[in-house]
Every structure is written in C-alpha cells, then in structure tokens.
Amino acid sequence: MNKFFSPIACLGIGAFWLVLTLSGCSESNQTGGPGTVSPTLAMSTPVRVTGTSEGLVLVSDYDKSAVLKLDPVDLRITGTISVSGRPTGLARAGNEVFVGNESKGNVEVYALDSGGYLRRLGGADHLFGLPNGIAIDAAQGMVFVVDSVARVVKQFNLDGSSAGADIGGGLLAGPTALIVDAVNQLLYVSDYGAPTSAFGDTPSIQILNYAGVLVARIEGTTWNFDRPQGLALNGSGKLFVAEGVAGLVLVFDVTNPLSVVSFPSIGSGALNMPLDVYIDPRNNDLFVTSSLNSEVVVYRGGGA
Amino acid sequence: MHKVLLSAFLGLATVALLSSTSLAATYVDSAHGSVFTCNYACHVLHGAGGSTLVGGSNAQTLCLSCHGPGGTSTLKAAIHRPAGLLPGDITCLECHNPHADRDNVEGALNDKLVGFQYDYNAYPVVAYALASIRQETTSGLGAVNNVVFQTAADFSRPAGNGPCQICHAAGPVAGTGAFANHAWGTDxxxxxxxxxxxxxxxxxxxxxxxxxxxxxxxxxxxxxxxxxxxxxxxxxxxxxxxxxxxxxxxxxxxxxxxxxxxxxxxxxxxxxxxxxxxxxxxxxxxxxxxxxxxxxxxxxxxxxxxxxNGISEWGGNTDTNGTAANYNFGGLYAVDQTTPVSNWVDAWWKSGTAKFSYKTGRIQSTHSANDAVVGSGVDAVDELRCSYCHDVHELALAPNDSKAGKPYLRGSWMGNPYREDGAPQALDTWSTNGSFGAVPRGGTQATQQGGYQIDQNNGDPTTGGLPAQQSPVTAAWDLTNSAGLCVLCHGNDVDNLNQFGDSADAWVGVLGNGHSNAVIGGTGSHTSNIFSMAMRNPSTAPLYTAKGSSQGAPRLAYGNAGAFTDTWPFGDNNTDFWAYGFRSQNSNGFTLSPQVTAAMPFAYRAYNWGASVDDTPDPHYHKFSCSKCHNPHASRLPRLMISNCLDTKHNTWDDRATVSTLGTTTTYAPENRGVTFAMATSAQNCHRLADKANFPNATGDGWNRVTPWTVEGTQDNPGIP
Incomplete structure (x- = not known):
C-alpha cells in the first residue's frame, strides 16, 4: 500500500536543473571534507530552509533537534545550532536565527555564528500551539509567526516584543507556513483549509497585507494542490510553494496577485514530502527540504 | 507484510463510509470526521494516477502531512520502523482506522482510531467487526488480534490486548535485574x-x-x-x-x-x-x-x-543556616529508645540534650507535605511526600529554588539557630547570673540550657547580632531566604498561617495567631497581648504604695516599683524604687534562696531582656525563624513543634534542696501561695504555662494550647484538632 520513495537517490538530474542532494544515505555527502563535520550530523527530518547573506543554507531538522548549516555548493553540513526540542519554523535576520520550537511552543532566537541562545519572542514558552512558519521583514523590523493551532499570524518586533494584535483570525483555517513580500508588504500564507474556514474546505495560499486584510487567494482547487507548505518568492515575482503530499514544488507568477499564472512544477519523482523552499538570491539556486527522504535537494538556477 | 490492493480497499471503504454498519462508531463521530469532510481531508474522486487520496499520495504520506513535522495537528506521529523491518512494512493503516473509532472486544469504543476495520495485508481485503491489529514480525505476518485502546494507559494492558502487545512482549513486570522490570506501567x-x-x-x-x-x-x-x-x-x-x-x-x-x-x-x-x-x-x-x-x-x-549509606536526617545535620549556630535537636529510636531508626511513624524521639529526658516520647506529628492529608498528627507512611520538599536531582523547578546543595531542598530553609529550649532541671546552674542570683534566665547572659532560648540569649541570630526587639531581620533571614521552602505550600501570609483546625483554638490570645507578631514575615496584624498584670496578678496585686511595700507580690523581675500605680509588669525601671521580694537579701523581704546578689534589692536594674514596659504589646519583640519552633520532618510534639519553652510543669530546678518553693503564707499575694518560683509573679517567664493541676493558685496560660509536654501519648487539649 505505502510506497516510499527510496532514500538512496542522493544525486540525480532534475527535469531542468542540476540536482544535488544531501541526505542521511550517503556518508560522503554527510561529512564533506575530512575533519569538518561529525558523522553524527546526518540529516534526519528537514523541515524549513532559509539562507544567509553569506550564502549559508540553514535547515531546521526536526528529529535532530538542530538547525543545520549547509555549504550551498556541496551541501556539506558545516555546523549546527542545537535546539532543545523539535525545531520547525525558521527565519534569519542579520546574525540572528529565529527557530520555532514545537516542543516548547515558542520561537527562540539564536546567534548565527556561535549558535548561542539569545531570547524568545514574547519572552515565554507556550505562546504558540505549533510555530510552523516564520517570516521576517527586516526593513520594518517585523517578525511574523504562523501558529497552525491558533490559526493566526502573530506579530513581533525583532527584539521579541509584541508588534500588535494577531492577524488572519477567521481567514486562516489550517495555516502551515508563510513568507513576506517586503516590497509590497504582503504575507503569503500556506493554508490547508478546513470546513471551519470562511472559504470552506479548500486549501489555498492566502495573501494578506500587514494589517491582516485579505488581498487575494490562490485556490488549491483551481491550481490542483492540497497540502501547501513552505514558500519562497524570487525577485521577479515568482512564488514557489512546496506541496507536501504531491511531492512537488509549484510555481506561480504573482506579479499581480489577483491574476495568478502558473508554471510547470518542479521535483516530480524526486521529492518526498517537501516542506519548504529557499531561493539563493545570488544565483537563484532553489533548495527544497524533502523530509521523508531526509534530504535537501538543490535545483541549480531553479528559482529563476 | 503490507500487500494491499488499493482498489479493493477503496471499494470497501466507500461502502463503510456511505452506509452505517452495526457498530457504534461512524466517520462523523471520529476525530477526523468530526472536523473534516472526506473530500477536504484525504480524498479526491478523480485523483492523479487513479488514487483517491489527495495529491495522488499514499496513505502514510497523507497522514504525515498533518501529523508529521510542519503539519497542522498537534498529535505528532512518525513511521514505526522496528529493527529488521523496512520502510513501509508497518504503516499507519496497520494500527489505525482513519475513518472511525472502532468498537473493541470489551464492548467499548477505542480512541485515537486505534484498530483497523480492514486488513490491507489480506487479499481479498477482510473486514473485521471489532478493532484489530495484525501481528507483524521480522519473520512475517502473524495473526489478527483484537485490540483495546481507550486511554493512553492502554498501550499495554493486563489483558494483553493493548496495541503494543500485539507484537511486543513487555517483559516481566517485576524483578531486580537492570531491565527485568521493563514493564513500567501501561503508557x-x-x-x-x-x-x-x-x-x-x-x-x-x-x-x-x-x-x-x-x-x-x-x-x-x-x-x-x-x-x-x-x-x-x-x-x-x-x-x-x-x-x-x-x-x-x-x-x-x-x-x-x-x-x-x-x-x-x-x-x-x-x-x-x-x-x-x-x-x-x-x-x-x-x-x-x-x-x-x-x-x-x-x-x-x-x-x-x-x-x-549511613545518612541520617537526625542529630547533627547539614548546615543550612549560613554562619549561624547549629545544634543537635535529637533523634529517633525504636521503642527500646536505644536503637536508632529512620521511619518516623511509631518512632520514639529523644532530645539531643540528655537532661531533657522528660521529653522522650513517641512521635506525635509528621510532615506529610501531602495535600490529601487533612488533619494534624501522625500520617501513614505512604502519605509522606519527601519529594515535595526535597529535589534530590537539583532540578530547581520550584519558584526561587537556587540549587543550594544538600539537603537538596526546593526552596530556601534556614536551620534552627537557637539552642534547644527545655524546662530548667535540678542541679542546673547558670554561670553568669547577674544581680538576679542563681535562677534560670536571670538575664540574656545566662545561655546554658535549661529555660527558654530566644533571640536575646542566642546572639540575636536573625537580626545579625543586633537586639532583635529593636532591629529588623537581616536579608538572609527574611521570609524568602529563610523559609522559601515553606512558602511554596503554606504561602507567605504569616499572619494567618494555620494548617489545620481553627487557629483561634490553638493560640492563646484573643486575636488568635501568634505567628503574626513573633515569626519572620508576620506583620503583627494578629498580635494578642498574652502577658499582662490581669493575667499574672488577677488578684490585682501588687499595688505598690511606697518603697519596699508589697514584697509578697513582686512583679516580674522585681521591677516597676517606681510607678506605684503602673499596671504593667516591668514598670518603670528608671528610678530606684524597689519592692522587697521573695529572694531579697534584706530582711524586709523574705530572704528565700537563691537570693538576689545585690545588697539592695535593685536586681530589676539588671533586667536586660529588652521588652518594653508600656501598655501595648511589643511589636516583633521575637523574630523567630520557622525552624525555631518546627521540625520539618517529625516531632514529639503536635504540629511539628519542637519547642514549648515555657511549660513549667517539667521544671525540676525548683525542687532542688536549696531552692525554696513558696509557702502558703497570706503575706504572699494569693497567686504566689504554694507555688514554685517558676510560677511566681516575679519569674522572668512572660508566657509561661503554669501547672494549675498541682498548684491551683498559679497563673500563666502559656502561649499556645496544642503543644504541651505531657506524659507520652497524652495531650492536654485533645479536643483541639
């Protein structure tokens, strides 16, 4: 009944792009150069992925209780940030890494370089049911956290203080992840949907402004997706969405959110429960967490 | 192993969804169905590749899209992959029926969708009336067994039909081997x-x-x-x-x-x-x-x-009070009163000071720390909760716990810095008696045991050596630092601190809670005046009219002669008026032994206890720590009390040959006739408890009613809970 994708596909060629993966299946890929990485750091359950201005790729690994730092070229693990609990949501601002800790129901902030713990948003645990997604508008100094249980987006300042009331209440039914369009001050929120939603069962990408007003919806029933997860937006208005159960990365043109255009999806046959995408702004390399294969898959130039 | 034909399953599943069976549970009753509709949560009618599951996915991926990382459910699950089995060998559907909680073999409804209806490993697919799971091992498929799972405590059940037990034997439930008792319960x-x-x-x-x-x-x-x-x-x-x-x-x-x-x-x-x-x-x-x-x-x-490991909580113990003194407050023994024991219940307690043997007796109160215990006294041994006070792994999870080391307490606690109180005993002497002569507690300088031990004759331990009656407690001895552990359960309202019964029954004084004015943290709001002339001299004597008068009715410490109409015990000590008393050297008095040492009866001028002489109770004259009066584990006295410092019934010092007991002459005030010195109006024992049974004229009601040093096993006021 249940066919699993083989976890041995550590290196392959995607439909259009060079595909390089890091997973728990290959010792050489795990450890990289001699003496640089402990073999115990093999990836287990990658969830969210983001990057740094220096080009490092950051991945929250749920079962490893860590944020992994990957070399973007060969995907070697070059370091970790230990998290006491199950890390999910992930975002970066400057030298600080924001990590959703499912076990503690909080969002913790760590120093990127040292991995040292700095603070919690709101200063307390259990502020979130499931802090599955984090997005940051560094210019505005805003941190947005999607809570899949409370079904809202919570707003904070970078220092951890509250930045206002929750938004999205009554609109979001099963939110999982989000990203900010800082230029237009929009939030793109992946939403599984639920019968309790104002929009019925339908999964969607909901586009809200920072005040929480619904701007547009990308409907799953229209664009054939069911479990939207992590998102990424490139510089030319393309939105990339990890589709968990279909094992794909969906691509939309959202230059005009009210008139979305789709492109061929990415990753067919190579991704097993993809949960997030990240585009390296330097070269448009597209990184995808393939959680059930314990991999991060990179499509060189795939985020263009 | 898992060899399901999807189409067969779908056909059966569709029938099950659309037509109610004879079983109680339906999809709409289930955790899934109560929230989600079929076509939202999992199904599409025309899915990719012919799949009826959304996204063309397999069932396990679909489950994990909500129950795995990043999913919207708080009930997290991951693939069960025991040693020797491959990914996919055991799937969600082999333990769960996603469509409804199933009736189980015990006539109840399972929870968490545990137990399948359809066995996907069989072909054609077989439906089961009761919740079931097929055994899977590294060597192949086993039998299909009924499974019961109604709570988290049902993973392993006495009946052997918990979900884990379908495939796993938990091992023996008891034993002394490292893992012989792996069956640590049922969850x-x-x-x-x-x-x-x-x-x-x-x-x-x-x-x-x-x-x-x-x-x-x-x-x-x-x-x-x-x-x-x-x-x-x-x-x-x-x-x-x-x-x-x-x-x-x-x-x-x-x-x-x-x-x-x-x-x-x-x-x-x-x-x-x-x-x-x-x-x-x-x-x-x-x-x-x-x-x-x-x-x-x-x-x-x-x-x-x-x-x-040779560790005892009795006798000399871990120093918990910083630079303050520590003493041996006794230990527990078997009924032979010789063999040390650790078990509080039924133990006998003996003082660490041999001459206080009158205290020896069976434990009368224990500290259960257990909210389920609703009365005072000795608790059953299984009611005692050591861990509520002791954090043996130093996790410091209690508020303000600072990991202070042994004895691994969950909060601050300052051990008793006062010597053990005890009734003055025959042959007791005090090396520095001062003008009052060889009597117990002639002044703060008399520190030998036998008599009360309070701040003023113990170096004022809680006020940094400064006179307790004039000074605040030091930071190290405030309520937070000296009794943070107590506060965890008893709170910080010291004024109303009372664990069992009605405090008004337990305390002497109309306002009914002596903690308020005598214990660190109290505000004095329940201060009662428990020492007055009305109490000590109900006959209204002494009424001084002139120097040297009323020698048979001396006031406490022979004081107050200066203010002839003063109704307060110590009177005005600023002027050298005097009243001859029982122990004066001057023949105008009674010249009883032991006599005061001053040629003139000016002993009151040596009075140095510091209690004021005005007509109101002294605010916070005492600044006692909790440990001053209570043993936190078990005590020979009720209410965990280790002190009833002024119970004169056990005073044998008065019995020594050279010490007189007052006669019955009518030249004495009525309350002094036929009493011992310890019960005389002049005795410096403000809140004494007199032995009124044997000395009916004596006065003194003590300061509480629940901690008398009575004969072992007897309580003076048994009606007070």
Missing amino acids: CSVCHLHGDGFAKHQCVECHDTASGLSATAPKVLTKAGITAAAVGAHLRVLSADAVVGLNDAQWTTRCVECHTGHSGDVLIPNKTGVGISYLQTGGIGLGGSATLVGATSEAEICWSCHDT
Whole structure:
C-alpha cells in the first residue's frame, strides 16, 4: 500500500536543473571534507530552509533537534545550532536565527555564528500551539509567526516584543507556513483549509497585507494542490510553494496577485514530502527540504 | 507484510463510509470526521494516477502531512520502523482506522482510531467487526488480534490486548535485574514516542541537559564530561557505583535502580507549586530495582537507601543556616529508645540534650507535605511526600529554588539557630547570673540550657547580632531566604498561617495567631497581648504604695516599683524604687534562696531582656525563624513543634534542696501561695504555662494550647484538632 520513495537517490538530474542532494544515505555527502563535520550530523527530518547573506543554507531538522548549516555548493553540513526540542519554523535576520520550537511552543532566537541562545519572542514558552512558519521583514523590523493551532499570524518586533494584535483570525483555517513580500508588504500564507474556514474546505495560499486584510487567494482547487507548505518568492515575482503530499514544488507568477499564472512544477519523482523552499538570491539556486527522504535537494538556477 | 490492493480497499471503504454498519462508531463521530469532510481531508474522486487520496499520495504520506513535522495537528506521529523491518512494512493503516473509532472486544469504543476495520495485508481485503491489529514480525505476518485502546494507559494492558502487545512482549513486570522490570506501567508512549516512530530511548536521551528529544523532560544530569564530584548524591544507589564514562544504556541501569520509568509501584503525584509538574506521567515513579525490598512507599525508599549509606536526617545535620549556630535537636529510636531508626511513624524521639529526658516520647506529628492529608498528627507512611520538599536531582523547578546543595531542598530553609529550649532541671546552674542570683534566665547572659532560648540569649541570630526587639531581620533571614521552602505550600501570609483546625483554638490570645507578631514575615496584624498584670496578678496585686511595700507580690523581675500605680509588669525601671521580694537579701523581704546578689534589692536594674514596659504589646519583640519552633520532618510534639519553652510543669530546678518553693503564707499575694518560683509573679517567664493541676493558685496560660509536654501519648487539649 505505502510506497516510499527510496532514500538512496542522493544525486540525480532534475527535469531542468542540476540536482544535488544531501541526505542521511550517503556518508560522503554527510561529512564533506575530512575533519569538518561529525558523522553524527546526518540529516534526519528537514523541515524549513532559509539562507544567509553569506550564502549559508540553514535547515531546521526536526528529529535532530538542530538547525543545520549547509555549504550551498556541496551541501556539506558545516555546523549546527542545537535546539532543545523539535525545531520547525525558521527565519534569519542579520546574525540572528529565529527557530520555532514545537516542543516548547515558542520561537527562540539564536546567534548565527556561535549558535548561542539569545531570547524568545514574547519572552515565554507556550505562546504558540505549533510555530510552523516564520517570516521576517527586516526593513520594518517585523517578525511574523504562523501558529497552525491558533490559526493566526502573530506579530513581533525583532527584539521579541509584541508588534500588535494577531492577524488572519477567521481567514486562516489550517495555516502551515508563510513568507513576506517586503516590497509590497504582503504575507503569503500556506493554508490547508478546513470546513471551519470562511472559504470552506479548500486549501489555498492566502495573501494578506500587514494589517491582516485579505488581498487575494490562490485556490488549491483551481491550481490542483492540497497540502501547501513552505514558500519562497524570487525577485521577479515568482512564488514557489512546496506541496507536501504531491511531492512537488509549484510555481506561480504573482506579479499581480489577483491574476495568478502558473508554471510547470518542479521535483516530480524526486521529492518526498517537501516542506519548504529557499531561493539563493545570488544565483537563484532553489533548495527544497524533502523530509521523508531526509534530504535537501538543490535545483541549480531553479528559482529563476 | 503490507500487500494491499488499493482498489479493493477503496471499494470497501466507500461502502463503510456511505452506509452505517452495526457498530457504534461512524466517520462523523471520529476525530477526523468530526472536523473534516472526506473530500477536504484525504480524498479526491478523480485523483492523479487513479488514487483517491489527495495529491495522488499514499496513505502514510497523507497522514504525515498533518501529523508529521510542519503539519497542522498537534498529535505528532512518525513511521514505526522496528529493527529488521523496512520502510513501509508497518504503516499507519496497520494500527489505525482513519475513518472511525472502532468498537473493541470489551464492548467499548477505542480512541485515537486505534484498530483497523480492514486488513490491507489480506487479499481479498477482510473486514473485521471489532478493532484489530495484525501481528507483524521480522519473520512475517502473524495473526489478527483484537485490540483495546481507550486511554493512553492502554498501550499495554493486563489483558494483553493493548496495541503494543500485539507484537511486543513487555517483559516481566517485576524483578531486580537492570531491565527485568521493563514493564513500567501501561503508557508505553511516555518513553516510546509516537512522534518519533516509537523508537527505543534511554533515559538520558530525554533527561540529559544536552538532549533535545524532549524539551519538557526534566534535565537530570549532564553526562558529557561528568565527574564523580559533579554527579551528586542521587544518581547512584551506592557511593561506589560508577557514574563516569557510562553510555546511555548504562545510565538507564542507574536510573532504574530508583525509578521505574515513569510509573511503577510508587507514584509521587504532581504538585505544581513545588515544581513537580510532569504532564506525561502524572508525577515521579519510584520503585526501581534497588528499592523494592521492604520499601513500598516513597519515604521508606528514601530511608532504606539512607540507612544503607549511613545518612541520617537526625542529630547533627547539614548546615543550612549560613554562619549561624547549629545544634543537635535529637533523634529517633525504636521503642527500646536505644536503637536508632529512620521511619518516623511509631518512632520514639529523644532530645539531643540528655537532661531533657522528660521529653522522650513517641512521635506525635509528621510532615506529610501531602495535600490529601487533612488533619494534624501522625500520617501513614505512604502519605509522606519527601519529594515535595526535597529535589534530590537539583532540578530547581520550584519558584526561587537556587540549587543550594544538600539537603537538596526546593526552596530556601534556614536551620534552627537557637539552642534547644527545655524546662530548667535540678542541679542546673547558670554561670553568669547577674544581680538576679542563681535562677534560670536571670538575664540574656545566662545561655546554658535549661529555660527558654530566644533571640536575646542566642546572639540575636536573625537580626545579625543586633537586639532583635529593636532591629529588623537581616536579608538572609527574611521570609524568602529563610523559609522559601515553606512558602511554596503554606504561602507567605504569616499572619494567618494555620494548617489545620481553627487557629483561634490553638493560640492563646484573643486575636488568635501568634505567628503574626513573633515569626519572620508576620506583620503583627494578629498580635494578642498574652502577658499582662490581669493575667499574672488577677488578684490585682501588687499595688505598690511606697518603697519596699508589697514584697509578697513582686512583679516580674522585681521591677516597676517606681510607678506605684503602673499596671504593667516591668514598670518603670528608671528610678530606684524597689519592692522587697521573695529572694531579697534584706530582711524586709523574705530572704528565700537563691537570693538576689545585690545588697539592695535593685536586681530589676539588671533586667536586660529588652521588652518594653508600656501598655501595648511589643511589636516583633521575637523574630523567630520557622525552624525555631518546627521540625520539618517529625516531632514529639503536635504540629511539628519542637519547642514549648515555657511549660513549667517539667521544671525540676525548683525542687532542688536549696531552692525554696513558696509557702502558703497570706503575706504572699494569693497567686504566689504554694507555688514554685517558676510560677511566681516575679519569674522572668512572660508566657509561661503554669501547672494549675498541682498548684491551683498559679497563673500563666502559656502561649499556645496544642503543644504541651505531657506524659507520652497524652495531650492536654485533645479536643483541639
């Protein structure tokens, strides 16, 4: 009944792009150069992925209780940030890494370089049911956290203080992840949907402004997706969405959110429960967490 | 193994969904159906590749899209992959029926959708009327068995039909081997988390400070770089047991010597206020391989191990009061009063000061620390909760717990810095009697035992050596620092502090709570005047009219002669008026022994206890710590009291040959006729309890009614709870 994708596909060629993966299946890929990485750091359950201005790729690994730092070229693990609990949501601002800790129901902030713990948003645990997604508008100094249980987006300042009331209440039914369009001050929120939603069962990408007003919806029933997860937006208005159960990365043109255009999806046959995408702004390399294969898959130039 | 034909399943599933069966549960009743509709949650009618599951996915991927990382459900699950089985060998659908909770063989409804209706491993697919799971092993498929799962405590059931038991034998439920008692209760998921596929875990995977498997599990140790010195006392049973260099499994063998996973024979229930709040387990499980012999309660487990290692909570003990003095306040013995014992219940207590043998008796009160106990007295041994006060692994989860080391308390506690009170005994002498002569407590300088021990003759320990009657307590002795542990359960309202019964019944004084004006943290709001002339001299004597008058009715400390109409005990000591008394050297008095040492009866001028002489009670004259009066474990007196410092009934000093007992001459005030010196109006024992049964003229009601030093097993006021 249940066919699993083989976890041995550590290196392959995607439909259009060079595909390089890091997973728990290959010792050489795990450890990289001699003496640089402990073999115990093999990836287990990658969830969210983001990057740094220096080009490092950051991945929250749920079962490893860590944020992994990957070399973007060969995907070697070059370091970790230990998290006491199950890390999910992930975002970066400057030298600080924001990590959703499912076990503690909080969002913790760590120093990127040292991995040292700095603070919690709101200063307390259990502020979130499931802090599955984090997005940051560094210019505005805003941190947005999607809570899949409370079904809202919570707003904070970078220092951890509250930045206002929750938004999205009554609109979001099963939110999982989000990203900010800082230029237009929009939030793109992946939403599984639920019968309790104002929009019925339908999964969607909901586009809200920072005040929480619904701007547009990308409907799953229209664009054939069911479990939207992590998102990424490139510089030319393309939105990339990890589709968990279909094992794909969906691509939309959202230059005009009210008139979305789709492109061929990415990753067919190579991704097993993809949960997030990240585009390296330097070269448009597209990184995808393939959680059930314990991999991060990179499509060189795939985020263009 | 899993060889399902999807189409066959779908056909049956569709029938099941669209037509109610004879079983009680339907989709709309289930955890899924009560929230989600078919076509939202899981199904599409025309899915990719012919699949009827959304996204063309397989069932397991679909489950994990909500129950895995990043999903919207808080019920997290991961693939169960026991050793030897491949990914996909055991899937969600082999234990769960996603469409409805199934009736089970015991006539109830299962929970969490446990137990399938359709066996996908069979072809054609077989439907079962009762919730079932097929056994799967590394050698192949086994039989289909009924499964019962109504609560988390049903993973392993006495009937053997819990979901884990379909494939796994938990092992013997008892024994002394390292893992012989692996069956630590019935909620297997406490250690084998569904969130990580029921993987095996060692204790330190959650309880090491560096572990991330469980953020909420208490962090008991740091195995990396651990040293024997850093281990502390409670990570091994015997001091010779190795603790350095252990691997995870070896650590588990250490842990299970005391603990039985998270259940076991002895469960210490959660008590959030003291930092014990383990939601997955409901408390702390004890009863491990090293504890079960003869120990069936928490307290017995502690005592047993302490006895083995020569550790006693009695006699001279751990210094917890900083630079203040420490004393031996006695110990527990068997009925032979010779053999030391640890068990409080039925033990006999003897003072650490041999001459106070009159105190020897059976324990009358114990500290259960247990909210379920609603009355004072001696608790049953299984009601005692050592862990509510002692944090033996130094987790410091209670508010303000600062990890102060032994005796591993959950809050601050300053041990008793006062010498043991006791009635003056025959042949007692005091080296520095001053002008009052060889009587007990002639002044603060008389520190030898025999008599009360208060701030003023113990160096004012809580006020940094400054006169307690004039000075505030030092920072080290405020309520937070000296009794933070007590506050955890009893609160910080010292004025109304009263655990059992009605405080007005227990205290002497109309406002009914002596803590208020005598104990650190009290505000004085319940101050009662428990020493007045009306109490000591109800006959209205003495009424001084001139120098030297009323020698048969002297006031306390022979004072107050200066203000002839003063109605207060110490009077005005500023002017050298005098009243001859019982022990004057001057023949105008009674010249009884032991006499005052001054040629003139000016002894009152040496009065140095510092109590004021105005007509109101002194605010906070006493600044006693909790430990001054209470033993936190067990006591010979009721209410955990270790002191009733002014119970004159046991004063034998008065009986010595050279000390007179007052006669019955009518030249004495009525309340002095036929009483001992300890009960005379002149005695410096403000709140004394007189022996009115044997000395009916005596006055003095004491300061409380519940802690008399009576004959062993008898209480003066048994009607007071």
